[in-house]
Amino acid sequence: MRRFLSIVVLSTMLAACQQHASSSRDGEIAANFSPGIMPEDLAVHFHALSTPALRDRSPGSAGERHTVDYLIAQFQRMGLQPGADGKWTQDVPYVRGSVIHPERMTLQIEGGAQPLSLAYGIDMVANSPAQHTNAAIEHAPVVFAGYGIDDPAQDWDDYAGADVKGKTVVLLANDPGWGSQDSALFHGRTPTLFGSWRYKLEQAARHGAAAVFVVHDEAASGYPWTAVRQHWSSPWYTLPGDANAAPAIAGWLSDAAARRLFASAGQDFQALRAAAHRRGFRALTLAAKASLAFQSSISQGMSPNVIARMNGSKQPGDAIVYTAHWNHPDARDSQSLHGVAESAAGLAGLLELAEAFAHRAPKPHRSVLFVALTMEESGQLGSRWYVDHPPVALEHTVAEIQLDALPWLGPSRDLDVLGYGQSQLDDYLADALQSQHRRMRSGDEQAGMELFRSDALSFATRGVPVLYARSGLDLRDGGDAAGRKRYGDYLAASASAPPAGTAPSWDLRGLVEDLRALFMVGGKLSTETTYPQWKPTASFHRPVTVVAR
16 A cells, blocks of 8 residues: 555546446435445545635635535435434524724733733734624723633632723633643643633623733643634634623733733733632732724624434434534635645545444444534534534433544554543543554643644533544654654644645545544444443533433
């Protein structure tokens, strides 16, 4: 088998499949795919879902329509059933806000030793999660509220005794355990829900804050300032009800800008950061007032989740859910392989898993759902809508297995679990990997953060155990050093458009091994009557006790 599968090879595979494919009058795809998970079939889907015509998959685009049509046609070809109350799609409503001329935005700080003008993109970024056409704060007092956590179970309240109503709150990224490296606080260096952006915004809004700015720290947040600037320059998507639990303005401050702000207010930022690590920290009002105003264009629309179902033979009311996201919302980044190719890998894997289950004998006792989710990169809107409107009740959703972290690096000796140690699903995966003579690893701290900004979080916060795995870096050819280099090359190549006339190297053999392991996990779950549980130290728990039938 060749080590690398280039675009040229992929095109040849697609052509070969088409040569022995038949097309019905209604245009249904009828290519002859293998019943198992095979690199050649994976390559066909991968190629079809990452062509230039589909690189803009923003809501309402032609790329969206073509991608959804392709997924439905493939599920139909396999003989699966529509999984959204008799339909293939579940419409997800959204509100889209786009800041008008963000480059003109300036955050003005007064009241300290000297006035500050913080420039958009360099010192700060901002948007309106509440989707205000005219968002503004004027001379709003600035309050430093540590990590912005209010949780009685942790005996932690950064807002205790503080009045932040109508004010501007400045917060630290991540949580006190991560920041202090103290294993006795929260989960130490293991990321938790309290470090997620969504949690911080919801808590600040609940306490009445008008604006929230998180101080950027690349290690604590998991991404560089360039990624923050790019993401926040894109349109902002929310669910219709999100505005009720969001501040009027939210954004990030660069570390340098935060230091300037605190110094102007006569405070030592590093000393206050250290103080925020201690239980009993109290929010501090700074000698500073913030003003900011900008306009946004607001629109509404619908974007679909695609849901296919294989009915269980004995317990059809229970379901294992495999998910991948298909949507790539930023049209301005449409020529980049980042996001598009990555989601294409997940979708291709979802289709191959569906193909394998469609031909599985004996048939699963429980139902298996294959869900392509929309707007993952816009705040996990598709998954959040799904768990609020589940085709199978969440108390009977056995597990969610996510496929959005499978780079094409080549065969490896391991598989990383993002959010390792949270649920009994780790044990299922360990058994599957043992049969492949491979091992499971927890990944690094940055990988652990991925769980808390992924679609898996939507399921986890509602009590459904999740399994989110990333292709391992200990490659069979070259070991860990080669894997880290190839993963770095993969990130660099996927973050920008390739030069004209060139193509990335795609070695899909490792993806096939990963998918077969995840297939074994779902296959075992589909024939059991018990439900995997969260572990005692997990950040989540099942809210409803389910009795095996």
